[in-house]
Amino acid sequence: VSAYKAPALGVEDLKIVEKEAKAGGRIRSISPKLLEPVDVNKKKVLLAGVDLAAERRVKKWWLVEAGRYPSKADEVFVGQNAADKIGVEAGDDIVVGDHTLRVAGILMETGSQDDSLIFLDLEKLRSIVDKTGQISLIEVAAKRTEDVKSLAKSLQSSLPKTRVQSVKQAVEYKESTLGHLARFGLGVTLVVILISALVVFTTMASAVNERRVEIGIFRAIGFRKSKIALIVLTEVLILGIVSGIIGYGLGFGIAWVLPFVTEATIVGLRPSLLLIMLSVLLSVGIGLTVSVVPAWRAANLDPVESIKSL
Structure with a gap:
């Protein structure tokens, strides 16, 4: 779920998705995201503020190449391509604005856009870029594959100012x-x-x-x-x-x-x-x-x- 006729998603949109999850019973997990382009080591990269615990539940294929999963708000999890681009390894520090973040681990290559992202705690990124309550997109995982299409239609009708895209269709x-x-x-x-x-x-x-x-x-x-x-x-x-x-x-x-x-x-x-x-x-x-x-x-x-x- 991403913004379409509005500049960004907000807390109210997330509540609607959570309400749909409780009512329909078709949603396995919800992962809100805030995406923000920043400069790290003089290279342009994309920070992804997420609920790291929810993200791991959605993306069970994630594996650690080096280091470990973040356990603190000031720690980040770096995709393989992003790590190569900015030249960092597990245990290094990166500076974003006035904030210093520790690279807890490197994500093993997945072949998806995740390889080019730097993941960190959603609230931490909001505080860094001063975007309280804002969300770029919400990833929703259905419990069953056959529920994907109907769930997408239901969310689209509940959130008319957003664009709901089925990842399954995109992947196919x-x-x-x-x-x-x-x-x-x-x-x-x-x-x-x-x-x-x-x-x-x-x-x-x-x-x-x-x-x-x-x-x-x-x-x-x-x-x-x-x-x-x-x-x-x-x-x-x-x-x-x-x-x-x-x-x-x-x-x-x-x-x-x-x-x-x-x-x-x-x-x-x-x-x-x-x-x-x-x-x-x-x-x-x-x-x-x-x-x-x-x-x-x-x-x-x-x-x-x-x-x-x-």
Whole structure:
């Protein structure tokens, strides 16, 4: 529930929601919020004043990355992206206006907007920004999934000057959009892999053709076919490892720079050993697979015919 035809929600709006909770029995928990943009460490972040106990009941998926949950009014709980942005860890202090707040803990990444927020006690934030009694929005958790739509309609009729949005519908729409994007991304990835395989194949076939004399000399001095094939595949292996590392580095660099170029939300990126290994394995796998035929052709070149071209 958020303000629509009024500048902000107030205590009376919260009382109406609480009355609905008692009357209908469809509401599991209510979590009022006050959102306020502030400057912390010369970075713009969003403070979320909440009832921390109610927030934990609503968001059972919350986990602590470092530190603990706040237990005092002057303690805050910082989302992962917000912590990376302002450069704080559990136990650090942050200054908001004339107030010093202690970072009690860091929220483990959730993939939602919570990662970019700094949570603190609702009354504490109201006193900091001098907005007594004001609320930006009210999050309501239904007891049963099937009650979400009817509950949203009931709250909308009781609060005509507000906008009531079903998070379930928003999540379903978001998941559908992400699903389409994921399938599109998979298709693009497969096309890129196919093109890469064709490029590697033609490059290796051309390299074998250009080195006919060299391969012929190797065969003439006694190198076995298996040895020739091993030389070609070893070169592909080394190139695949180097290409995989360079490819991961370029991808990581672009992902790191892109938010600064597009003015998008800056997220905390960290190098991943697993992704580096997967990148190298994919690069080596494609290279070795498509190089089998060129290696076989190199191993079966007639040394006499190859040397004749000198």
